[in-house]
Amino acid sequence: MSVDKVLRDMVRDEVQRAMGPMAAAISELQAQGAIIARLAGAFGGGAFKRGPGRPPKLLTAGRRGPGRPGRKAGEARPCALKGCRRSARSKGYCSAHYQKFRMLAKTDRLPADWVENAAPGSVKNLVLPRGRAGAKALAESRKKK
Ligand SMILES: [Zn+2]
Structure with a gap:
């Protein structure tokens, strides 16, 4: 048995050990992705109001979570400024x-x-x-x- 083969076997074992939980995590993430896609569909795609050519930004129950005061989930409020067509992001302003x-x-x-x-x-x-x-x-x- 050459040193090369031993080394290769060691690396393979190590990679397999590291990839085991990772593969589980990836399949879990894919399951969550399916849920997110279904949620986005349920909101009528209103969360995807973007110009053409731009990848849609997922606005899902994430960072801020549900129950944030002052705004209903999925509600896009326009900017407070007259004539501004962007949607509000902080304190009523874009x-x-x-x-x-x-x-x-x-x-x-x-x-x-x-x-x-x-x-x-x-x-x-x-x-x-x-x-x-x-x-x-x-x-x-x-x-x-
Ligand atoms: Zn604005």
Whole structure:
């Protein structure tokens, strides 16, 4: 028996031992995948509203789990900003406008209608000054603090 064969047998045994539980886990995952697909179908495919060419993002009972306050499962709420067609992600705003919301709050420039969990389409967009004018406005907002 050559050293090569012994080594190969050792590796094979090791791999088989490692793959045993993995194979079980994979088949379990596949079973769960079937359930997820069935759940997504039950929600009428509303969770898959995406542009063409983009892979659908699974919105299933996962990270946040059911019973999250303020929102029913599978309910896609539009962004609070007037004219924004994205769906709300945090506190009634889409991701882009939530970032803007946070930036405005941080720099004490939050207009009165920019509230948390505002009704969809109830918030007027705020066009911030750019360039030198923007830097000046930002400096003034910092001075007020
Ligand atoms: Zn938005």
